[in-house]
Amino acid sequence: MSRRFTRVTEDFDCLVCGAAVRGDGYTNHCPSCLCSRHVDVHPGDRGAGCGGVMRPVGVEFGPRETVLTHACERCGERRRCRTSPADDRDALFAVASAAATATTGIFAHPRTPVAPPRRRRRAPGH
Numbered sequence: 001m002s003r004r005f006t007r008v009t010e011d012f013d014c015l016v017c018g019a020a021v022r023g024d025g026y027t028n029h030c031p032s033c034l035c036s037r038h039v040d041v042h043p044g045d046r047g048a049g050c051g052g053v054m055r056p057v058g059v060e061f062g063p064r065e066t067v068l069t070h071a072c073e074r075c076g077e078r079r080r081c082r083t084s085p086a087d088d089r090d091a092l093f094a095v096a097s098a099a100a101t102a103t104t105g106i107f108a109h110p111r112t113p114v115a116p117p118r119r120r121r122r123a124p125g126h
């Protein structure tokens, strides 16, 4: 009784930055720019047929692992995946700070200072 494991170890060239990515069966994204392709419904099955570029839009730094969120440029599907030790730390931090800016974007630009509130004269009391 032999189970067949289909671990996909595919090498590919990153569509976005052109880096040659060595597939290790775990990571499906480019270690230098962290982009991926929307090809799988379940890892390795190539069932999505979308083919859009999935760009990193968020990073969660956990105590044990770092999880990356990808969003497909074409169809907008979001997906979370674990990062691999080969992933570029600087790129991860860049994504994290970009995501932080995006969520707090409305506060990024200080509003034009408004005139200080007029002092209310206290009504003479009895």
Ligand SMILES: [Zn+2]
Residues within 6 Å of the ligand: 014, 015, 016, 017, 018, 019, 030, 031, 032, 033, 034, 035
């Ligand atoms: Zn890349």
Ligand SMILES: [Zn+2]
Residues within 6 Å of the ligand: 038, 050, 051, 052, 072, 073, 074, 075, 076, 077
């Ligand atoms: Zn897609």
